[in-house]
Amino acid sequence: MSQSHTPGIPLRERLAQPVDVAAIAVFRIVFGLVLLWEVVRFFSYGWIRSYYIDPPVHFTYPGFAWVQPLPGEWMYGFFAVMGLLALCVMVGFAYRLSMPLLTFGFWYWFLLEKARYQNHFYLIGLLALILCCIPAHAAFSFDSWKKPETRRSTVPAWMLWLLRFQIAIPFVYGGIAKITPDWLRGEPMRIWLEEQAGLPVIGPWFTEEWVVYFFSYGGLIFDLVIIPLLIWRRTRVCAYCLALAFNLTNSQLFHIGIFPWFLIGATTIYFEPDWPRRVIRKLRGGIESANSIAPQTGGRPRLSRGLCGALIVYAALQCAIPFHHYLYPGPSVWSYEGEYFVWHMRLATKISGIRFHVTDPQTVQSVVHDPNELLPLWQADLMSVNPEMIRQYAHFLAERSSGQSGKRVEVRAEVLNSLNGREPQPLIDRQVDLAAIPFSIRPADWIVPLEDPLPGTWRPDPAVAARLLSENPR
Structure with a gap:
């Protein structure tokens, strides 16, 4: 199915062209599953109490000092509801209600404690807002199974490309942020690898200078090139294997929570839009599912000026906000002025x-x-x-x-x-x-x-x- 990059067609028409919804539906499943997993982790490790109940003070974001944890044990109830909503989103049950509620709850969770700020939580919050605007439940969902009027095979291409754009932002700006004297001299990677020197077999290698520079420069180059390589069909499979190895390495060496696992699933959004249906057909021996829907046909749709303008404004903000740390003197990793929402991931x-x-x-x-x-x-x-x-x-x-x-x-x-x-x-x-x-x-x-x-x-x-x-x- 077309990915709406046919040359010669105006942008507003290309963004309105239909693409298969299947990849977006799988993205929804991954999104809900990862959030459900995170909620389970908070219960399992006792983080609800240690992060939100026990501390006598919570550090807040400017203008959001009024956002405070629920009293007493009510935070356990909040996380239980969040887990239920994540499950509903994952299976596509009452999606039009559960997705906005999950988004509202997630941003409340995000704003509770500034000391818990993580770039991947910010990314998940932005993706949640996007998913509220997308019928990601139109396939592979309880809603599409029980309500035929919900079922559809295609969506406008802008929905797919907006998700792709948002996933790309942390990689591109994360790579740009690494072009600093510290990173190019191997710091703080040298310090982090020294901490892993006790690992069996591979640990002694982590004190070698060439390994330090391999990880430092490899991470920088990976961030800058992985998205173009995933978009280009000829390099997509190799790029995804590289991304898989990169994320698994991050997970094992640096223990950064759900982020590597989320990216393993989320970067499948760069595959062909109908890739899940192709996989299902192969598993069925080439037989088309009885529930599949023929692609919709019609004239040449065009994005409305209002929607096109809104997408441009959103994209411009996402491209501009990461540069706001340049409004402050000195490195932001030292002063933390302008350090939030700029995709500075593990630079110090x-x-x-x-x-x-x-x-x-x-x-x-x-x-x-x-x-x-x-x-x-x-x-x-x-x-x-x-x-x-x-x-x-x-x-x-x-x-x-x-x-x-x-x-x-x-x-x-x-x-x-x-x-x-x-x-x-x-x-x-x-x-x-x-x-x-x-x-x-x-x-x-x-x-x-x-x-x-x-x-x-x-x-x-x-x-x-x-x-x-x-x-x-x-």
Whole structure:
């Protein structure tokens, strides 16, 4: 079936041409299955309690401080509903209701905790919004089985290409983001591979310089070329095998959750639109399924100007937003200014030491606060490398102290970070009262610029956080 790239046909007509819905239906199944798997993981590993119930404070996105976890044990009920909705989407049951509800629930889940930000969660949220606009239940679904009026064999090509476009964005911008002095010098890949040196058989190879550069440059090149190779029919099979090997390697070495497995299924969207029907025909010995539908025929449809304009605006935003970190000085992996929603995937590793000083301005008496005494380890670690989260935590400490004593207090932070093997240096101006600093989208003058432009060979010992601060007293 045509993929609507016939030369000489106007774009609005090409995007409106019918393509088989089968590949989109399989994408829906993969999407629902992966989200169901993620919900099961949250129950199995106790993450619902450790991420959303136990922490005394949750770091929020600007403008979304009102988004908070449900009280008490109700978060378990929320995740149970999310699992049920993911199952409904996977099997295509009540899709027109379950998909929007799943999307709404997912974005609530996403916004609950900024310290849990992950690029693949952001991608899933965007794909969920797209799936709300696509009849992905038109084939291989409970709805299409029970409701013949729902069943259809084709959809306009823009639906297929919008999914393809959205999947391509993280790869392309992830590759561009790797063109940095650190990555080209093998950092932080060198540090990550050193951590795997204890693996049997292959572990000793990970300390070899050629292996470090193979992984670093291989990852950069893979991100930049894999989508064109998947789109081009002649290289598609080899490209998918390469993507399969890449994702399996990522899963085993770097333990990045559901993302590699999701991509293994999601990148099948670049196959021919009718590939699932071809597979079914081969499994049936070449016999067409009785439930299959003949392709729809007719004149030359054309996309409406309004829909075409909306697609252009969406694509332009997705292409522009990843560059917003250039509005801020210095590398965003250091300051975290403009670091969100830009597809900077695993570009940095940081070692940090942090402590706060809560001061009564009237008596000038200070109390040293270790965030590990209050926050779970995962949350304290992520906060200690992110200046905006450090500012949020300072406000939390000020409100907590004022509530106990009835007095306004000042909160300052001593933070030392090592980025990609550099010698540790201050991240925050320790003289600034962070409790008096409001949120601003402007560059923060209280963030200390990165002094060493290139990574070094500094490596910490297990007690690095305590040692860093004890060697750099106030």
